[in-house]
Amino acid sequence: MDFELSPEDAAFRDEVRGWLAENRDQIEHVRAVNWEDGGERFERYREWERILFDAGWGAVTWPKEYGGRGASLVQQALFTDEYVRAKGPDRINRLGLNLLAPTLMLHGTAEQREAHLSKIARCDEIWCQGFSEPNAGSDLASLRTRAVRDGDDFVITGQKIWTSLGVFGDWIFVLCRTNPDAPKHKGISFILCDMHAPGVEVRPLVQINGDARFAEIFFTEARTPASNVVGAVDEGWRVAMTTLGFERGTGLGSPAVFNRILDEVVDLTRRSPRDGGVAADDPDIRRRVAQAYIETRIFELSSQRTLTRLAKGGTLGPEASLTKLYWSEMEARLEELAMDVLGPRAELAKGSPGAERNGDWYSEYLYARASMIFAGTSEVQKNVIAQRVLGLPRE
Amino acid sequence: MDFDFSEEQYLLRDTVRDLLRRECTPKHIRALYDDPGGRSPERWRKLAELGVVGLTVPEEYGGSGMNEVDLVLLLEEAGRSLLPEPLLEHTAVAAPLLAHAGSEAQRREWLPRLSSGEATASIGLASSPFVADATADLVVLERDGELHALTQDRLTLTPLRSWDGTRRLFEVTAAETGDDTRLAGGREPAHWAFDHAAAATATVLVGVAAALLDQTVAYVQQREQFGRRIGAFQAVQHKLAETLLLVESARSAVYYAAYALANELPDAPIAVSVAKAYASDAERRANYEALQLHGGIGFTWEHDLHLWLKRGKALEIAYGDADWHRRRIADWVYATAN
Known part of the structure; x- marks a missing residue:
């Protein structure tokens, strides 16, 4: 057991830190706008991704041939940590970078990797995830979007929903039913599809915080070459489970993000009036702040344990559900604490006089509620943990 | 960065696990419930032979010279x-404490014997009015913030009785302290001892909670109601999934606390409080769900479950309960932030 950084890792961290400091102005320039607003504002984030890519920071663990620098998992964690501390802009292509790319590295063909990895890293292709359907949410395997082989193509018809970045997407990885006669987990394929192809229609969905970050995607006989199937035809469920493993295990919850939220909440407690003093004087608030400290600290430690296991060649199977359940519920408690600390001001919305951070706390609180739903609801994670980690019987 | 144990550390863990599986079963523990001594010298001797009893004693005094990280899995x-013998008081606290703060004379006199298992030591801190295993050959007792190393001839003890029949608790009704018994270093040794005791207690709690969870998972796999195993019910599955998450997360905390203590890191006291607060809550939840899911059978004296329930309850509270440690963390957060 050793929490010291090796000289190489320490040098790596210093390099990241130095580069981010040199680019502080650019970071602030990008962060001054919201990518959700689209147009030039979205493009500003794309340009930032290219700056990252050109400097070799776009996807640090990837091999050099795809624009990475062959960094270790520990170094990737260090990069993310520094990036979050430096308030680096949102990574708009995170679904491509964190979900599809590692899936292609495991299950994709050489041609698929060649065709997409560098473009993902350069943000030439923004990727979306086509898993959920109106009638296939927690019961994902009951999905009905179908893909039918026609010559060298698959022809896709159906509907996907809750598609993050849908309105900005160039490509989508879609779970499709390719064999309607097989048991529900066995007739599914994992297919890559160009969202600009005829027959693909995107309709934005406005979220409860007013953002249009997700969309519905309608496929009406959209064609994609059969060479775009990842893994074998009808065996896409297994591929999708790897993707979900990345999403739940390492893709979304970064300890640095929660540490930053905690720091901000602590700062808020010092400034927020409560009972003639400030929230930081209230023993109940202090108790919750302490619990938030405990939970964020343990998340950091558990992430380091997971990292060690992966670095030693271990894999993250259904245990990824423990990670997802932990951070999503912790995030919700953190944001709820922020709401209570803000007190009556919590409900003041964007544009209102007196709104702390222009109403962003409320928006973040709402996103924390979404975190307990996307990438598998808390209830689904508990089913996975009970049945596949503890070995309890399926109903 | 390496947050894992070495092969040697796992090997020693497995050796100790095997020994305890054979010689520290509920049957053995129940046999000690009615025994006023309540300890198995035979089992303690075997642990000493494995080097476990003297694990934290420096090699120059006949010990294994290992540290908190080597001890944590044990x-x-x-x-x-539910080992009844005082691995926590003796090996995790009193022996390394003497090495840390004792005079050269005290170390020479006691450490070789504490390491071989020939003598035992315990610890009595101000956080509790009672001392566990106070009949030990040497008791390190806190008085006015300072620690005194006392032999039995300087102590008057009144035995108490715990609901956990394996605990041997005493009230120290009189203690002859003097300049010759005081450990040097002012108040520092008492803080050192408290942090080590709290971290070790948190670790033992993780073991108790893991055992409660394992037994409950096994029980719901075989108990049938409504024509099926109750472990197939989602209400049952979710309780156990949540408990597993708490126990696994507590592990991260207690392992790091051991590392922080072993390396005397500046954040060690906070790492200890994180571990004790979280492990106490995790064990409390495991304790709650274990009895709830066992139902009536778990409420009987005959079933072994209550042995774990009672040890867990005692240790949840010992060396600062979860809220006590949360208070310490809050004070630290507000003292250091910005």
């Missing part, structure tokens, strides 16, 4: 098997 096993 404390977890002690919790899992």
